[in-house]
Each structure stands twice: as C-alpha cells, then as structure tokens.
Amino acid sequence: MVMMIGVMLVGLNGAVANTVVSGVKAESEKKSLGSILATNYFKDIDFVKEEEMVFGGWDVFYTDAFQAANYHKIIPFELYKNSEEFLKRLTPLKGYVNEWDTDEAINSDYSIKMWNLKNFMEAVNMVRKDIEEFKKKNNLENVVVVYLGLPLKNRRKLEDLNKVCFEDLTMLDGNYLPSSVAYAVGAILEGCPFVDFTPNLTLQLDFVEDLAIKNKVPLAGMDGNTGQTLMKTLIAPMLKIRNFKLIGWYSTNILGNNDGKVLSRPEHKALKIEDKLSVLEPILGYSDFEHVVDISYYRPRYDNKEAWDSIDFEGFLGLPMSFKINWLGRDSILAAPLVLDLIKHMDFSRRNQNYGIQEHLAIYFKHPLRSRYSRSNIPLYKDKLVLSFFDAFNLLLEFYKKIPIKN
Numbered sequence: 001m002v003m004m005i006g007v008m009l010v011g012l013n014g015a016v017a018n019t020v021v022s023g024v025k026a027e028s029e030k031k032s033l034g035s036i037l038a039t040n041y042f043k044d045i046d047f048v049k050e051e052e053m054v055f056g057g058w059d060v061f062y063t064d065a066f067q068a069a070n071y072h073k074i075i076p077f078e079l080y081k082n083s084e085e086f087l088k089r090l091t092p093l094k095g096y097v098n099e100w101d102t103d104e105a106i107n108s109d110y111s112i113k114m115w116n117l118k119n120f121m122e123a124v125n126m127v128r129k130d131i132e133e134f135k136k137k138n139n140l141e142n143v144v145v146v147y148l149g150l151p152l153k154n155r156r157k158l159e160d161l162n163k164v165c166f167e168d169l170t171m172l173d174g175n176y177l178p179s180s181v182a183y184a185v186g187a188i189l190e191g192c193p194f195v196d197f198t199p200n201l202t203l204q205l206d207f208v209e210d211l212a213i214k215n216k217v218p219l220a221g222m223d224g225n226t227g228q229t230l231m232k233t234l235i236a237p238m239l240k241i242r243n244f245k246l247i248g249w250y251s252t253n254i255l256g257n258n259d260g261k262v263l264s265r266p267e268h269k270a271l272k273i274e275d276k277l278s279v280l281e282p283i284l285g286y287s288d289f290e291h292v293v294d295i296s297y298y299r300p301r302y303d304n305k306e307a308w309d310s311i312d313f314e315g316f317l318g319l320p321m322s323f324k325i326n327w328l329g330r331d332s333i334l335a336a337p338l339v340l341d342l343i344k345h346m347d348f349s350r351r352n353q354n355y356g357i358q359e360h361l362a363i364y365f366k367h368p369l370r371s372r373y374s375r376s377n378i379p380l381y382k383d384k385l386v387l388s389f390f391d392a393f394n395l396l397l398e399f400y401k402k403i404p405i406k407n
C-alpha cells in the first residue's frame with residue numbers, strides 16, 4: 001500500500017504555493033524540468049513522489065486553488081483545466097497574523113489575530129490542532145510544512161529575539177515573535193519537518209533548532225535561491241578562478257507580483273536585500289568592490305520578473321571590462337520545482353533520522369543556514385553558509401553518497 005504524505009503550505013493561495021499545487025496536477029510531460037532531484041544523480045534514491053502528496057495549508061486570502069490559479073495566470077489554463085475538481089476542493093485554513101505581517105494580512109477578515117490570544121503559545125497550539133486535524137481527515141501519519149508566506153516586517157533584532165527560549169512562549173504576547181515562528185514551532189511539536197523559503201528570521205532563533213533536535217524534526221532554510229543570486233553563485237567562482245578583480249556588481253530587479261509589491265516597502269525589504277548582498281564576498285574572498293542590489297515593483301510584469309546585472313571587473317594590467325546579464329525568469333515557475341524538491345528532501349531526512357538544520361540543502365537557498373549542531377568545517381560568512389553553485393551541489397551529492405541506494 002502506498003503511504004501518502006501531507007504537505008501543508010503557509011500561503012496556500014500565493015503565487016508560489018498555487019504554482020506548486022496546480023503544477024503537480026498539470027497535464028504536461030515537462031513537469032520534471034527545474035528540479036535538481038529529477039536529474040540522473042538522484043535516480044536511485046527513494047524520494048516520495050508528487051502523486052503521494054496530499055496538499056493543504058493556510059492563507060489569509062480565502063479562495064479555492066482553482067480560482068487562485070485563474071487569478072495568478074502563471075500556468076496556462078489548458079494545463080490545469082482538467083484538475084478543476086481537485087483544485088476547487090483545495091481551500092486554506094485561516095492564517096495566523098500579528099504585527100510583523102503585511103498590512104493586508106493584518107486587515108484580512110480571514111485570519112486569526114494573534115494579539116487577541118492569551119499568549120504566543122496559544123497560536124502554536126492552534127497550529128498544532130490544524131495539523132492534527134489535517135492528518136486525521138486525510139489519514140496521514142506524516143506532514144511536511146513549507147512556509148511560503150510573505151517577507152515579514154523587520155520589527156525586532158535577531159539578538160533580542162534570541163533571548164527567548166521555548167518556555168517563554170506561554171508568557172509572551174502574540175505580537176512578540178514573527179507569526180512565522182508559530183507555524184514553525186507548531187510543526188516541530190507535531191513532528192513535522194519545516195522548510196522556510198522566505199527571508200524571515202524564523203529558523204535563526206536558537207530555540208527553534210534546539211526544539212527540532214529534541215523532537216526529531218528536520219528543518220531547512222532560508223530564502224529560496226531561484227534567479228539573480230543563483231547566477232551570482234555561478235559567475236563569482238569563474239571570476240575568482242580566472243583571477244579577474246571584481247570592481248562592482250550592480251543588480252536591479254523589476255517584479256510585478258504581490259511579493260514584488262511587498263518587497264518594495266522598506267520595512268519588508270531589508271532581510272531580502274541582505275540575503276542578496278551576501279553571496280559575492282565569501283565566494284571571492286575579498287570585499288573591496290561595490291555591490292548594489294535593488295528591487296522595484298513594476299506591475300505590468302507581474303510574475304515575469306526581469307533582472308539586470310552589470311558586472312565591472314579588471315583584467316591583465318588592470319584594464320577595465322564589463323559584462324551584462326539580463327535575466328528574464330518566471331518567479332514562481334523557477335520556485336515551484338525547488339519547493340517540491342525540498343518536500344522530498346525533508347521527508348527523506350525524517351525517514352533517515354537526520355534532524356535539525358539540513359546543511360546539505362544549501363544549494364536551494366540564498367541564506368543557507370548552518371546547524372547549531374554542525375560538525376562541518378565549511379567557513380561561515382557572517383551567519384551564512386554561502387557556497388559557490390558547484391560547491392553547494394557537491395555538498396548535496398556528498399550527503400546522498402553516504403545513503404545506501406535502493407536495489
């Protein structure tokens with residue numbers, strides 16, 4: 001008998017989550033494109049399959065997944081029209097919001113306002129109950145939770161948040177920590193692997209990983225590496241190996257989806273820009289170059305993001321040269337296969353008893369996290385495990401080489 005696994009997405013009706021759920025049902029022979037796990041390197045590993053996933057999740061925007069797909073228009077209608085019945089049944093549970101959320105989420109009628117709860121732990125317990133009921137309703141033993149909500153406001157410094165321990169949650173008011181932490185802690189206490197695809201601080205809170213280790217739960221994050229930053233992790237090693245001196249790297253993005261709208265607000269943008277700025281220095285090994293990253297909201301492009309990079313460098317005798325990259329990527333089409341890969345990795349890690357932050361998944365993230373329990377000697381840049389694209393890929397391969405392959 002096939003064992004189904006549950007997948008609960010935070011932000012179920014958002015562009016990325018909706019591309020995941022309508023994409024897995026789409027009538028296309030090209031569903032494996034964009035997935036690292038669909039390459040031959042991993043063909044002998046027994047990952048869970050898309051057909052074995054049962055989807056659910058939370059949002060503060062109530063509609064069914066079919067309407068959401070019609071709204072986003074990311075996947076052509078002909079590809080998902082025959083899944084209408086399946087998608088219409090897929091509606092979100094009420095999302096949890098507090099002062100860290102976007103104003104739209106705070107003002108949504110379809111949300112649980114955490115400031116009205118007794119304390120932060122009450123929200124955690126409600127998330128637990130949601131997961132428990134989802135498991136019961138769908139007859140599931142295991143669920144993976146993926147955070148695909150929005151970049152939250154940056155209201156309090158990480159060092160202050162890190163003074164909090166798990167036992168404090170019953171004493172803290174519902175606004176104290178980001179709402180994303182309620183989802184993460186709820187998932188961990190239910191024994192569910194948790195992935196953070198966003199630049200939020202959730203998995204950087206020390207007590208969160210400690211709790212995951214105690215409860216035997218894998219974690220992965222943070223901030224999906226889908227486009228411009230991915231190119232940087234590829235090109236920076238070339239500059240280094242050819243011994244070209246980087247003088248400046250100017251990056252700009254125009255993005256017209258909701259993520260772009262939220263990221264155009266300074267209070268939501270800070271962590272994302274920091275993640276985007278962090279990749280060059282650790283790969284090149286020096287910092288005396290200009291690095292500018294900007295994100296602008298430009299509605300006509302919607303999900304079809306455009307990024308420009310102008311790279312200035314010096315060659316032989318210090319003579320200046322430059323090259324340009326014009327990246328025309330579809331944001332959610334790039335992200336969805338990575339989210340599906342991450343669900344498979346997390347289920348695999350749970351079955352193979354690998355708990356806490358999964359460092360081998362660095363290739364998937366702009367801000368790959370180092371585990372507090374790590375034995376790795378890869379140097380950190382600030383708090384990040386930034387690697388070149390190929391070093392990150394080798395780390396992933398190394399991990400699976402140690403796992404016995406199926407016969």
Ligand SMILES: NC(=O)c1ccc[n+]([C@@H]2O[C@H](COP(=O)([O-])OP(=O)(O)OC[C@H]3O[C@@H](n4cnc5c(N)ncnc54)[C@H](O)[C@@H]3O)[C@@H](O)[C@H]2O)c1
Binds near residue numbers: 014096
């Ligand atoms: N697409 C990419 O290439 C990419 C890359 C890296 C990171 N990300 C991150 O992934 C996330 C999702 O991106 P998107 O384009 O789908 O954004 P989106 O705005 O389309 O989707 C976010 C969804 O989350 C919902 N939401 C907001 N607050 C919530 C809460 N408190 N609880 C539950 N749901 C809530 C919103 O209603 C919305 O439906 C963003 O944080 C983005 O920065 C995306």
